[in-house]
Amino acid sequence: MRQSAEARSINADIKAVGxxxxxxxxxxxxxxxxxxxxxxxxxxxxxxxxxxxxxxxxDSVAYGMVKGDKVLDQAIALTK
Amino acid sequence: MTTSFSGxxxxxxxxxxxxxxxxxxxxxxxxxxxxxxxxxxxxxEAHKKxxxxxxxxxxxxxxxxxxxxxEANGHxxxxxxxxxxxxxxxxxxxxxxxxxxxxxxxxxxxxQLGGGEMKIILVxxxxxxxxxxx
Numbered sequence: 001m002r003q004s005a006e007a008r009s010i011n012a013d014i015k016a017v018g019x020x021x022x023x024x025x026x027x028x029x030x031x032x033x034x035x036x037x038x039x040x041x042x043x044x045x046x047x048x049x050x051x052x053x054x055x056x057x058x059d060s061v062a063y064g065m066v067k068g069d070k071v072l073d074q075a076i077a078l079t080k
Numbered sequence: 081m082t083t084s085f086s087g088x089x090x091x092x093x094x095x096x097x098x099x100x101x102x103x104x105x106x107x108x109x110x111x112x113x114x115x116x117x118x119x120x121x122x123x124x125e126a127h128k129k130x131x132x133x134x135x136x137x138x139x140x141x142x143x144x145x146x147x148x149x150x151e152a153n154g155h156x157x158x159x160x161x162x163x164x165x166x167x168x169x170x171x172x173x174x175x176x177x178x179x180x181x182x183x184x185x186x187x188x189x190x191x192q193l194g195g196g197e198m199k200i201i202l203v204x205x206x207x208x209x210x211x212x213x214x
Binding site for chain 1: 119120121191197198199200201202203204205206208209210211212213214
């Protein structure tokens with residue numbers, strides 16, 4: 001995702017955290033993407049973080065193929 | 081008759097003018113490149129690029145001024161298609177330069193407004209395999 005953002009001249013701060021750590025990272029966010037394997041947490045995370053940014057589950061095909069550019073597309077679409 | 085181009089034969093002078101047109105094309109590209117740099121928030125490089133392109137550009141502008149002054153003083157230049165072409169490139173370059181400066185300022189504003197950085201967080205399971213996507 002970082003490579004793809006750089007190639008497209010998008011200034012993006014992208015990081016990954018474990019679910020239990022999310023509460024420590026709830027500063028200003030634009031997008032919160034959830035790994036498909038923890039999609040059952042979506043409602044909980046929405047309740048916790050929806051005021052901070054858009055919450056969605058990562059597209060499982062893009063996830064499975066490790067397509068960072070596709071996930072970045074998903075994140076950008078969510079901010080529009 | 082005076083011209084600002086060196087060389088006695090018309091062919092040589094046309095060669096010079098053709099070279100001038102190519103030079104302007106080059107500067108137009110540099111101005112566009114400067115916009116590209118500003119787009120990725122490399123403002124220092126963007127301003128530097130404009131300054132660099134400007135050095136030759138100012139010279140070309142002087143050349144045009146001289147042609148105009150010569151004609152105003154009654155020394156008529158014969159106008160070739162290549163001279164017209166050169167003048168066309170000069171004007172294009174001038175427009176692109178002005179717009180490039182405006183756009184660089186706009187990108188600077190955009191960055192200040194925080195429209196620049198997008199913050200994304202990926203929530204992983206305990207295995208952290210999602211972090212491979214970063």
